[in-house]
Amino acid sequence: MIARAVYTSLLLFSSAGAQQIWDIWVTEYDQSALFQRQTWSTPINFVSPGDIGQADIVVDDGTVYQDIDGFGAALTDSSAQILSSLKSQNSGAYWNLLGSLFDPTDGADSAALSMLRVPLGASDFSPYAYSYNDEEDTSLSEFSLDAAPWYLWNTLYDIKSIAGGQLKIIVSPWSAPGWMKDSGSMLGGTFLGQYTDTYAQYLFKSVQGFANKGFGVYGITIQNEPENNNPTLPSMLLDADTEANIASKLRSLLDNGGFGYTKIIAYDHNWDQAANYPVQAINDAYDAFTGAAFHCYGGSVDQQMSFHNAEASKELYFTECSGTLYTDWWSDIKWNMDTLVIGSLSYFSRSAMFWNLALDGNGNPKLPGASSCNNPGCRGVVTVNDDGSYTLNQEYYALAHGSRAIVPKDPGGPFGQRIGVSVGGYLNYELQVGAYKTGRSTSENTDWNRYSLVVLNWQDGANGGSASPVQTTIKFRDQQATYSFPVGVTTLWWFAEN
Template identity: 55%
Template sequence: MKWLLIFTSFLFYDRIASQQIWDIWQTTWDRSKLFTSLNPSAPINFTTPSVIGSADIVVNDASTFQSVWGFGGSLTDSSALTLNNLKSKNSDNYWKLLNYMFSPTDGANAAGLNYIRVPLGASDFSAKDYSFDDVNGDTALNNFNINNTPSYLFSVLKDIQSVNNILKIHVIPWSPPGWMKDSGTMNGGSLKSSLVNNYANYLLKALQGFKSQGLTAYAISIQNEPQNSNPTYPTSTLTPALEGQIGTALRTLMNNNGFSGTKLIGFDHNWDSAASYPVQLMQAAGNSFAGVAFHCYSGSVDDQDDFHTKYPDKEIYFTECSGTNGSDWWSDIKWYLTNIFIGSITHNSHSGLMWNIALDGNGNPKLPGTNSCGGPGCRAIVTVNSDGSYSVNQEFYAMAQASKAIIPRDVGGAWGKRIGVTVGGSLNWALQVGAYVTTRVSSSDWNRYSLVVLNSNDNQGGWNPTPVQTTIEFRGLQATYTFPVGVTTLWWYAPVTSSKVNVTEVYVEYGSAQQKLSV
């Protein structure tokens, strides 16, 4: 009987000890904290449930959804040039910035951004129009040359990869070569239907060209924004049927030439067409595509559900949204979390990306003559100044908070997976919450459970930023935390299931370390 009492007491202790919040990162509306690790001196314990808070977050790890494969942006020619100029002007700042943005090291003061989209050929953020084969009528692609790409793009991309060896590279063209199109130019028009197989081979050669540079693509898309034709920068329209034909030919070429593991992604355009174009594309060539990608410029994030409902086994990616120079910092943070870095993930996306990674303070350099990003200009994730200094923008802080919740806990470990979460209480409307589990390499190590919480309770009775006292429910236990107005990322560790008990020892996670408590 005495042994049984000791065992019972230990069972309760195991549940408590394995569920403590030690790790909290925070960005607040007033910028008093900017992606700041709080390093609490004592843990927030999960204990026997009591009265719920003004908001009550209920985490259900029995409900699991898609893995989240990362956050990031596009390394356009202009972004690469901007970063390369920083490297030349101030090498220390360049490497400091790359590490701050991209290092995936657990516990580091870094965002661990790991998903980069790279244009194949020129975009609206290039020094000039170019493709990899600009010789008119070269259907055999004898003049194809991946090194038409500015050398600084490959150099910077390799530097980023040296910081983050789990980097995912997603390549995508803004246009086929002009001679392949009915317009005769990269700027507007559409691919000639007679050149579908030639263009598929062109895209295969692009994959091979990147590989020759030591850069294996995680994914390739057929066309950026296939419903957009603009005569001032590289664009190209494609019907779903024509994109499907290209995809079918390219998928076969990829499978036969060592790229069977590279994903083929379709659409890459706005939310508002989610129920039409990408659905028609899957009807035309669904077996060739792993999924589709969305942009933010028209429609709303819940439009992603229109596609997911029809094709629940196809992957969804969110791949582009741009900030605008001069917009309100805190309003942007709220929008980005609500619609992209929590929102798009809640609506089944595997990624959340912004547009340019780096530009100057005016949103330059751009393609000469383009009307893209007009008015005040597009703001990048980071602004680089001519004197060799830099500043990260609201786009960075929003995605950094989300990224911290899903990067692998262990070297070679899994990415975070979205799990069930609901919010109750009288102020449930004030919180937007994403919940994730990150499994471990060793089955004896506890999983990491993470929350990304946006508190937008800033305008009751006029401007009045008000913290929300919140309870967090997990496996029959409860923790309490008061979320300031801003975005907070926190996590705790727990056994794979709550029923597993070790009668001789228990381990408690303190940050990135484990401490054994003997019984």
């Protein structure tokens, strides 16, 4: 595949100004194709405009929105444990799986995921409840990241060896150490404001500790789900004003400690409070926060606009949503694409991330006694089976289609940016579309950008009729190409002069 990608690029750049679609990846609603690269003997050419199709996608590369940081999931202790067990049982399958998830090579048969979210201390997917400093000690003299299971770090090293320099790590605590809360435990409770300075030091030492282990921290949230108090799992109530105070202290520590590049991200909770908590926190400590992060478990994705409209200069991230066991594959694909992979980006998110990267077929292992993800349970992006095999789930295919549209074309090159797109035609309502532009980094290719579309065709016959492709025209810079989008998800791209 790499050889073909090189050939395609050479052919493209030798054709003066010609815009051609060679690269198309398809996942069909009946699973007859799963993130499958289409083979073409001749390209789809952009030509002089004619009649429009059943749908008409109009790409406006003169309108550029946010940079996209990438797609990914959380490497919880449980995910690391599952993957580590696979490595011991079937090393070949383990490395194949990591390649399918993280290999950034242009044209590789992989999702090229570029973001990982790692809990700081225990979550509800850990073998036991722990922090990095369980002893009551405001000097944090007992602080150690090695309180986490050894397999977390080993798995993270292996992932980094595949993903390379494009991997971005966001870290999030599920709780402060129990002695900093009124519960006296990692499980539930409310943060005690008297420990604001100590907790900022704790988070700084976490970033510092990751760096010492060889992992730069791209972003840190002050608290995962700060309005969730659950006495059965690591969690903590933290009001917006106190979060802002911690962020201000942490920003100063990071800047003075050589970590000025690490972003501090507010909120990290559900859409339904997008106009309230994160706006209040950021207004309290405007210079400390880079932006805010959101989850899918309350409200709707369009509420991201409430935050964006209030804080237009701040960044927006989507960091958590979990698949559920035993649900319908195609229904999940439709929702994930419409709401998260295409949808959250269309509402200014720079990322789309799922919850556990890997779990077993029962949604385990979990923290003993935790009440979350029960009946029927949470599904990982991949399922690792008892026999040493694995299954790529619907979340994988959704992420893969989004990721391949925005990952760098060139090693070390820029990620994609969202650009303007609209859909006309009498079947326009059957297509949900995201459009992206990816710049170049190599000197001989500085005048050529990659332009990508991610398209969901959900004309599946569910409301009568039959499942059928949508014959579509694609307009770009006064030229027009034609492609029939099958029912399912399609990612395609072409190159054009800058």
